[in-house]
Amino acid sequence: MQSRSRQSSSNTCRLIALSVLAAGVVFTATAQAAEHVVVMDGVKFDPATLTVQHGDSVVWKNNDPFPHTATAQGLFDSKEIAPGKSFKWTARKAGSYDYVCTLHPGMKGSITVK
Secondary structure, three states, rough: HHHHHHHHHHHHHHHHHHHHHHHHHHHHHOOOOOOEEEEEOOEEEEEEEEEOOOEEEEEEEEOOOOOOOEEOOEEOOOOOOOOOOEEEEEEEOOOEEEEEEEEEEEEEEEEEEE
């Protein structure tokens, strides 16, 4: 009888250890996500090209005295970002994406998501 009890206790400890390990892996993967900033200033995106990892976020910050957008057809659309305001997007789909300010079509940028 004691042997079964000991085996059951051992199995329970293994399950708890595996659960804690799995939770740590999920937490570690989430904790590694980075935040990147693209500044809108002088009617340009800075940096104009950016490479990020899946799960990273990108924040567009408008430092110009007039509104801008950050728009990648079918991927994200900030709508108008007022002066001093920002827009945040999280990279969920791998690929290379061009984006533009729809109010100032000469403002172009690109993001590569790995």
